[in-house]
Amino acid sequence: EEPLAETATGGLDLAAALEHARAVGGPALRAMSLAGRGALLQRISRALHAHRDELLDLSRANNGATRGDAKFDVDGATATLAAYARLGEKLGDAPFLADGEPERLARGARLVGRHLRLPRPGVAVHVNAFNFPAWGTFEKIAQAFLAGMPVLTKPATPTALVAYRAVEIALAEADLPPGVLAFLAGPPGDLLAHLGPQDVLAFTGSAATAARLRSAPAFVEGGARLNVEADSLNALVLAPDAAPGSDAFARALRHAATDITQKAGQKCTAIRRIAVPREHLDAALEFLVAELREVRVGNPADPAVTMGPVATARQLRAVRDGIGLLAAEARVVLGGPEPVAGLGAPEGRGFFARPTLLLAPEDGAARVHDTEVFGPVATVLPYDGRPESAAALVARGGGSLVSTLASGDREWLARAIPAAAPWTGRLVLVDDKVADQSLPPGMVLPHQVHGGPGRAGGGEELGGLRGLALYTNRVALQGNAAVIRAFPGE
Numbered sequence: 001e002e003p004l005a006e007t008a009t010g011g012l013d014l015a016a017a018l019e020h021a022r023a024v025g026g027p028a029l030r031a032m033s034l035a036g037r038g039a040l041l042q043r044i045s046r047a048l049h050a051h052r053d054e055l056l057d058l059s060r061a062n063n064g065a066t067r068g069d070a071k072f073d074v075d076g077a078t079a080t081l082a083a084y085a086r087l088g089e090k091l092g093d094a095p096f097l098a099d100g101e102p103e104r105l106a107r108g109a110r111l112v113g114r115h116l117r118l119p120r121p122g123v124a125v126h127v128n129a130f131n132f133p134a135w136g137t138f139e140k141i142a143q144a145f146l147a148g149m150p151v152l153t154k155p156a157t158p159t160a161l162v163a164y165r166a167v168e169i170a171l172a173e174a175d176l177p178p179g180v181l182a183f184l185a186g187p188p189g190d191l192l193a194h195l196g197p198q199d200v201l202a203f204t205g206s207a208a209t210a211a212r213l214r215s216a217p218a219f220v221e222g223g224a225r226l227n228v229e230a231d232s233l234n235a236l237v238l239a240p241d242a243a244p245g246s247d248a249f250a251r252a253l254r255h256a257a258t259d260i261t262q263k264a265g266q267k268c269t270a271i272r273r274i275a276v277p278r279e280h281l282d283a284a285l286e287f288l289v290a291e292l293r294e295v296r297v298g299n300p301a302d303p304a305v306t307m308g309p310v311a312t313a314r315q316l317r318a319v320r321d322g323i324g325l326l327a328a329e330a331r332v333v334l335g336g337p338e339p340v341a342g343l344g345a346p347e348g349r350g351f352f353a354r355p356t357l358l359l360a361p362e363d364g365a366a367r368v369h370d371t372e373v374f375g376p377v378a379t380v381l382p383y384d385g386r387p388e389s390a391a392a393l394v395a396r397g398g399g400s401l402v403s404t405l406a407s408g409d410r411e412w413l414a415r416a417i418p419a420a421a422p423w424t425g426r427l428v429l430v431d432d433k434v435a436d437q438s439l440p441p442g443m444v445l446p447h448q449v450h451g452g453p454g455r456a457g458g459g460e461e462l463g464g465l466r467g468l469a470l471y472t473n474r475v476a477l478q479g480n481a482a483v484i485r486a487f488p489g490e
């Protein structure tokens with residue numbers, strides 16, 4: 001609750017900052033091979049890792065993160081950088097990416113066509129959400145740098161200190177070429193007004209802010225590219241065969257409990273809606289309540305604490321109000337909007353929320369499908385167990401980042417997957433065979449795409465080399481086969 005730093009952007013010439021990146025940083029990156037840019041990412045990853053303890057401590061002070069939550073963010077940053085460094089290394093000496101093989105365009109072999117992906121000769125502006133100041137900053141930098149674009153990065157103000165320190169470390173210790181990385185903390189002022197046709201804005205944050213940004217003239221008229229990673233009402237659906245006693249039942253619900261409590265539920269990928277066949281409802285509630293009762297909310301500096309506070313006073317108010325909104329239609333099974341004293345925290349201090357589980361009446365709740373309560377909150381939804389109903393529940397979120405189907409019933413899945421998949425960016429399948437290895441759906445991997453349709457923003461990041469699409473332009477070359485085949489691009 002005490003200020004650690006102040007941000008201010010008044011008086012900065014943001015147009016000049018962007019132009020410096022375009023004129024100095026862009027050419028420096030484009031002059032490097034993909035392997036060279038990969039090596040640069042590796043240096044950043046190592047530099048951050050060398051300061052791991054410092055960043056974890058700062059994350060606790062700035063975000064109220066427990067050590068586990070801080071690791072999720074900080075180690076997520078270094079791991080994603082390292083994954084993109086390996087991709088760069090594999091791509092070798094080429095300066096840009098080929099997209100498919102040359103194809104004959106006429107009879108004979110002389111005339112061919114080929115697609116290439118070239119870095120956009122602009123600047124990538126990154127605007128991030130408060131909940132992942134390290135990972136959010138560097139997962140985006142990893143993709144932009146490997147593609148060959150310089151970056152101006154703006155973290156969310158409440159947790160800007162972690163991002164600031166991490167960028168400071170990268171600039172001091174990773175031997176970056178001049179102009180490739182700029183940092184801005186605080187109100188972005190007229191930043192977007194200076195975006196040009198080859199620039200990119202990669203935004204992560206709420207759907208409300210995204211809606212405002214979409215209408216900016218830079219995108220509507222100017223041709224700048226916008227990627228939106230917004231909020232999401234992620235679902236977990238148990239099928240009838242994921243019955244109490246099965247590994248799939250236990251693992252899927254344990255993941256749900258993790259999502260409610262990890263980072264105090266402040267994850268865009270957290271499970272918010274848990275659909276359970278009627279016949280398993282009592283067992284599922286009992287399981288979840290038992291898991292959540294183990295949670296010890298409090299001061300993240302106290303080793304006994306397993307869940308820290310939400311990040312700001314405003315968010316605490318929003319979480320309490322949000323629980324109130326959901327509770328108008330659903331019954332509070334555990335927790336609730338009331339204040340809670342934090343273990344190891346001075347009396348009356350700390351933005352602590354209760355892990356909260358609600359139970360909605362079958363088919364009777366609407367808010368749970370359209371209200372993201374960005375805290376330790378999820379709602380259980382009983383349903384009839386049919387695969388069509390499961391997919392319809394996923395779809396009612398209006399487009400999400402990740403959804404989970406817990407089932408080993410191939411016939412059930414064959415009907416549920418095609419109907420649910422278009423409504424979610426990632427679909428996690430949990431059955432008894434992979435239950436022990438399955439990863440929590442809230443974990444975003446560099447190899448798999450991140451983003452989702454509709455409400456989730458319609459954007460796409462990561463997914464290995466797929467993530468470079470945002471920062472590159474595809475060009476179709478056609479002409480003399482000898483010229484085109486000899487052109488660099490592997």
Ligand code: NAP
Pocket residue numbers: 127128129130131132154155156157158186187188204205206207208209210212213229230231232267268372374401451456
């Ligand atoms: P937010 O309030 O929408 O802010 C996001 C970012 O936008 C911040 O950096 C904010 O800066 C900036 N911003 C606000 N108004 C702006 C404007 N007019 N022009 C340019 N930038 C502007 O979201 P948040 O509270 O930080 O984050 C929580 C939300 O993010 C949740 O809804 C969560 O689901 C979503 N999220 C999504 C993902 C994903 O990958 N899809 C990941 C994490 C979080 P200031 O902080 O300085 O206002």
